[in-house]
Amino acid sequence: MxxxxxxxxxxxxxxxxxxxxxxxxxxxxxxxxxxxxxxxxxxxxxxxxxxxxxxxxxxxxxxxxxxxxxxxxxxxxxxxxxxxxxxxxxxxxxxxxxxxxxxxxxxxxxxxxxxxxxxxxxxxxxxTRQALAHSVSDMHAIVAHIPGMAFQIQRRPDAPPTLRYVSEQSAQLLGIKASALHGKPERFYKLILEEDRPDYLAQLAQADGGHMTFNWEGRIWMKAWKDVKWVAIRVSQRKDEGGTIWDGIMLNMTHSKQAEAELLRSRAQLSALAAHVESVKEQERLHLAREVHDDLGGNLTTIKIGLSWLMRHLPPDQPLLIQRTAYLDNVVDQTFEAAHRIASNLRPAALDFGIVPAVAWQLQRFTRNTDIPHEFSAPEDAIPLGPDAEIAAFRIVQEALTNVAKHARATRVKLRLVREPDSLRITLTDNGRGLQPAPENGHGFGILGMIERAATLGGELTVHPAKRQGTQVSLRIPLAVSVPDPAE
Ligand SMILES: Nc1ncnc2c1ncn2[C@@H]1O[C@H](COP(=O)(O)OP(=O)(O)OP(=O)(O)O)[C@@H](O)[C@H]1O
Ligand SMILES: [Mg+2]
Known part of the structure; x- marks a missing residue:
């Protein structure tokens, strides 16, 4: 057995x-x-x-x-x-x-x-071990060459998050050695400027609440520099067994933030300059219009009175003199008309009565010059726009109408002024061939100028395709005082 x-x-x-x-x-x-x-x-x-x-x-x-x-x-x-x-x-x-x-x-x-x-x-x-070693060394080589700090955070449901990995660039970026940051990740939070901390915590909370990405830009205090540094954090989350892994990168944004601030500053300066140029131009136009109207007009009136005195006193047996004087009287009338036209072009008198009469007058001139009929609607009550806003709105409508005449090939235009609680909305719609690309060699400052004027006054302007056909220019411009619309 x-x-x-x-x-x-x-x-x-x-x-x-x-x-x-x-x-x-x-x-x-x-x-x-x-x-x-x-x-x-x-x-x-x-x-x-x-x-x-x-x-x-x-x-x-x-x-x-x-x-x-x-x-x-x-x-x-x-x-x-x-x-x-x-x-x-x-x-x-x-x-x-x-x-x-x-x-x-x-x-x-x-x-x-x-x-x-x-x-x-x-x-x-x-x-496998060698492949792993290679990929780890490849990863280190890649990470060492990225212009920022790479890190990985592990988050388990019932445990505080741990910093699984942080690249050596932490020394350069944060002034904290990777090994030191590894041991005490909270040291990063202490670097963040007090005023930027709430935003950082809010973003963090959102990511905790399930957002798959966590992006933050803010300032940290660099002791060694005795200055502020801008950093950007980009993190994406992924699940692993029992928790989540946050793969992240932190970049130094100081230069681009400085450049951005510089750009914003230059842009603001440019806007201020453009606004100043416009305002000087408007004053100059006003001044010229007055000179033409008052000075030239005054002199012409004197000449006209003189000529009519002459006419009355010329001996009736001097037909040649009478004929010459009548001719001069006619020239004076034409010059009157020209002076009036020049003054109006410089600054329409209708502007003195508010934006609605001014744009209505401009619209009539447009139809007279182009044979394109128009529709016009505007509130009956006066619109409380400041003088600068009034001129800006008028010049914008003027340029938009010029664009219709130059580019649109329209057969009708529609101008609507609508009073909104705090602003005036002006829309000019044409039924033309739609917004054409600006010619390559064209200067095309009209639309840019309109946008700039609107922005200077705290408003906004867009040029877009109209609903059915053609182009629409839409302007919103804040009112000088926000008085509730009586129609509401
Ligand atoms: N109502 C419109 N219909 C069709 N195309 C338009 C209209 N308005 C503007 N455009 C197109 O937009 C371009 C830019 O207009 P913008 O007013 O900026 O420049 P411009 O009229 O060409 O030149 P500028 O106004 O400086 O004399 C125009 O060249 C034109 O192609
Ligand atoms: Mg134009």
Whole structure:
């Protein structure tokens, strides 16, 4: 019974050895000759199982691993150890090497003591480890070259967040060594200027609330510089088992923020300058219009009175003189008209009565000059616009009408003035061919000027395609005082 059980176990063991992917080699403790090797060993070493029996392990160990092998065998033989492990390379029959992790046992239970070599081919694991090492070193190389600090935060539901990784640039960017920041990530928060902290915390809370990204721009205090530095943080979240990982980058924005501030400053200066130029131009126009009207008009009136006196006193038998004087009187009338036209062009008198009469007058002139009919609607009550806003609105309508005449090929225009609670909305719609791209060599300052004028007054202007056809210019301009619209 016992012997049949032993026989069963023997068969089982043999089957295991046959099928195992682990190399098992038994070799004589004295001669080191291989007594038995399983198929996995033969397969790994590229030998026929029988051929292996003529060899010793030294035949497939490269010279550099033999010394360690011998030392181990000696320890085992002297009973200093019963088994021991070793990482070595084995040489295949074709000379190529592969790494193995091997355990060697010493057994003196049989008539001849043997060593048992049990080894696993770890080339796959080794390749994976090397690939991992490469990708880690690649990642470090890439991270070292990005112009900012990379970091990774791990967030678990019931634990405080931990800084899993922070790149060396932290020293340069924040003045804190990566290792120091790693240990105390809260040091970053302490750098943030007090007034920027609420915004930082608000963004953080949003990201905690499920936003997949966390973007923040703010200022930190750099002790070493004794100055402020602008930084931008960009983080994206991803799930991992049991929590989230925040992959982030922090960039130094100081230069671009300074450039942005400089740009805004220059833009504001430019706007102020443009507004100043416009206002000087308007004053000049007003002045010229008055000169033409008062001075020139006054002189012309005097001439006209003089001529009519002459007419009355000329002897009736001097037809040539009478004819000449009548001709001069006619020229004076024409000059009157011209002076009036010039003064109106410079500054329409209708402007003195408010924006509605002024644009109505301009619209009539437009139709008269272009034969394009118009529709006009405006509130009946006076619109409380300041004098600057009135002139700006008028000039904008004037330029928009000029654009219709120049570019639109329209057959109708519609001007609407609508009183809103705090502002006046003016829309000019044409039914022309739609907004045309400005010619490449054209200067095209009209629309820019309109936008600038509107912005200077705290309003806004857009030029866009009209609903059905053509172009619409839409202007919103704040009222001087916000009086509730009586119609509401
Ligand atoms: N009502 C419109 N219909 C069609 N195209 C238009 C209309 N208004 C403007 N455009 C197009 O927009 C361009 C820019 O207009 P903008 O008034 O800025 O310049 P401009 O009229 O060409 O030159 P400037 O006004 O400086 O004399 C025009 O060249 C034209 O192509
Ligand atoms: Mg124009």
């Amino acid at each position: 016992a012997s049949s059980r032993a026989a069963d176990e023997g068969t089982l063991l043999k089957a295991i050895l046959q099928e195992s992917v682990t190399e098992v080699v038994v070799f004589d403790a004295d001669t080191l000759r291989i007594v038995q090797a399983n198929p996995a060993a033969a397969k790994n070493l590229h030998y026929q199982p029988k051929a292996l029996q003529k060899l010793t392990p030294l035949d497939f160990l490269p010279p550099e691993d033999r010394q360690a092998f011998h030392t181990l065998l000696t320890l085992l033989r002297h009973g200093k150890k019963r088994r021991t492990a070793l990482s070595v390379h084995c040489r295949r029959r074709d000379g190529t090497l592969y790494p193995v992790e091997v355990r060697i046992l010493y057994s003196a239970d049989h008539e001849k003591p043997v060593f048992i070599w049990i080894a696993n081919d770890v080339s796959q694991r080794e390749a």
